[in-house]
Amino acid sequence: MHCRKSRLLRLFTLIGIAVLFTIILVYLTHHVDHTGITQRRIGLTVFQSTNKTEDHLNFGENRLWIHTRPYQYLMNIEKVCAKSNVRDLFLIVLVLSRPDGFKRRHLVRTTWGSPKTVNGTEIRTVYILGGSNNTNTQQKLQEEQAQYGDLVQIDFRDSYDNLTVKTVMGLRWASTFCPRAKFVMKTDDDMFVNYMLLVQYLKDLTPQDQELLYAGSINGNLHPVRVAEYVSEKKWVVPVEEYPDEDYPPYCSGGAYVLSGRAAKSIYETSKTTPFFRMEDVFVGICANKTRIYPTDYIGFSSSWFAYSDCRFRFLITAHDSSVKNFIKNVWKRVNSERKPKKCPTKELLIEWYDYDDDYILYNVRQWENASYYYDYTL
Numbered sequence: 001m002h003c004r005k006s007r008l009l010r011l012f013t014l015i016g017i018a019v020l021f022t023i024i025l026v027y028l029t030h031h032v033d034h035t036g037i038t039q040r041r042i043g044l045t046v047f048q049s050t051n052k053t054e055d056h057l058n059f060g061e062n063r064l065w066i067h068t069r070p071y072q073y074l075m076n077i078e079k080v081c082a083k084s085n086v087r088d089l090f091l092i093v094l095v096l097s098r099p100d101g102f103k104r105r106h107l108v109r110t111t112w113g114s115p116k117t118v119n120g121t122e123i124r125t126v127y128i129l130g131g132s133n134n135t136n137t138q139q140k141l142q143e144e145q146a147q148y149g150d151l152v153q154i155d156f157r158d159s160y161d162n163l164t165v166k167t168v169m170g171l172r173w174a175s176t177f178c179p180r181a182k183f184v185m186k187t188d189d190d191m192f193v194n195y196m197l198l199v200q201y202l203k204d205l206t207p208q209d210q211e212l213l214y215a216g217s218i219n220g221n222l223h224p225v226r227v228a229e230y231v232s233e234k235k236w237v238v239p240v241e242e243y244p245d246e247d248y249p250p251y252c253s254g255g256a257y258v259l260s261g262r263a264a265k266s267i268y269e270t271s272k273t274t275p276f277f278r279m280e281d282v283f284v285g286i287c288a289n290k291t292r293i294y295p296t297d298y299i300g301f302s303s304s305w306f307a308y309s310d311c312r313f314r315f316l317i318t319a320h321d322s323s324v325k326n327f328i329k330n331v332w333k334r335v336n337s338e339r340k341p342k343k344c345p346t347k348e349l350l351i352e353w354y355d356y357d358d359d360y361i362l363y364n365v366r367q368w369e370n371a372s373y374y375y376d377y378t379l
């Protein structure tokens, strides 16, 4: 009895020591990971990080990665850029959309996304979607594809937190199937984009500025929100584990930005060795920063909502849809009309007074057709 008890005790002590040793070992290897190769598991996917020692953005080790498996195209259009003379394709526009966003895509196709050329300059517009687990939705998408042939669908779960994956896959698609497009725009299906002004803006840039272009509305000096002050901020809270740095690099606001073909390719390549971050515009900014691509700010790019005014939409290349009924449809009609305002305030003022309606600015859809007075507006 006595003997067996002490033997048991010795056994337990041995096991205890072994467990302790294992814990210390795991702790030590974990530390080694800081400088070396890290293996982590997300869901069912085992993946491996690459050498991160050159990252000047000091990422932690527990971050996720995008390129953990080969993403497949559920729907693809391989010839959209080949059909036009590839050499001549000036701009490919990637419109991020949801599988069930039928109405939004229809709206874009029938308004601002419809032109295929601006003064002979070739533009193509495609919609980037994630996967859908709804067979009815998927069936309708097949029909939509048969009719328009402008959908690119990739097999990841389409969710708000996967927008970064969607953007990166859009850039991959553009780099693969439109490798010679001069410019690549990323935008969303709830935006308004004026292709005429966009092409003009791009053509007016010097060849040097065009080379590694990353243009939009720059957010500079922004920091991750660590603690929500309001309930509405909760969505934007970024814990240290998700983004250890104090600052975001300067980045173009996500509603709409344009990259040169070269910049798009280089940002896509860099995304392979950059830890996942769920805010797609910040993520693209991080990749651009690592590649030493400087963002270019232009007041005509906006991701915000504005009340309509002829003066304002004479220079706004992009703007967000508003809650005014048929806003996009009516803006599209107006920007294509021949009539132009006689005199306008400065661009800066027009941006600053974004929700004023006391000059020539109309909120109400009933007044759209009845606004002749403001053509005579003078400051």
Ligand SMILES: *[C@@H]1O[C@H](CO)[C@@H](O)[C@H](O)[C@H]1NC(C)=O
Pocket (backbone or CB within 6 Å): 036, 037, 051, 052, 053, 054
């Ligand atoms: C990481 O990159 C640095 C600099 O390029 C290189 O010297 C080092 O050998 C790399 N380490 C590993 C583990 O690949």
Ligand SMILES: *[C@@H]1O[C@H](CO)[C@@H](O)[C@H](O)[C@H]1NC(C)=O
Pocket (backbone or CB within 6 Å): 133, 134, 157, 158, 159
């Ligand atoms: C489909 O996906 C959504 C989220 O994308 C999820 O909430 C839902 O449970 C899924 N439905 C099925 C049948 O898998």
Ligand SMILES: *[C@@H]1O[C@H](CO)[C@@H](O)[C@H](O)[C@H]1NC(C)=O
Pocket (backbone or CB within 6 Å): 043, 155, 156, 157, 158, 159, 160, 161, 162, 165
């Ligand atoms: C993102 O997509 C991947 C691949 O489909 C999926 O495993 C993951 O759950 C998605 N993440 C979110 C937050 O929806």
Ligand SMILES: *[C@@H]1O[C@H](CO)[C@@H](O)[C@H](O)[C@H]1NC(C)=O
Pocket (backbone or CB within 6 Å): 118, 119, 196, 197, 199, 200
């Ligand atoms: C298109 O042509 C018109 C008329 O020639 C010109 O006013 C406009 O600036 C041109 N726009 C672009 C984007 O080239």
Ligand SMILES: *[C@@H]1O[C@H](CO)[C@@H](O)[C@H](O)[C@H]1NC(C)=O
Pocket (backbone or CB within 6 Å): 247, 248, 249, 250, 288, 289, 292, 293, 294, 295
């Ligand atoms: C990269 O970001 C840092 C700040 O985080 C900034 O000082 C630097 O100018 C950025 N570089 C580029 C190329 O944007």
Ligand SMILES: *[C@@H]1O[C@H](CO)[C@@H](O)[C@H](O)[C@H]1NC(C)=O
Pocket (backbone or CB within 6 Å): 366, 367, 370
């Ligand atoms: C349209 O203009 C006329 C003439 O100025 C005015 O009487 C009428 O009230 C306006 N209607 C709307 C809906 O603003």
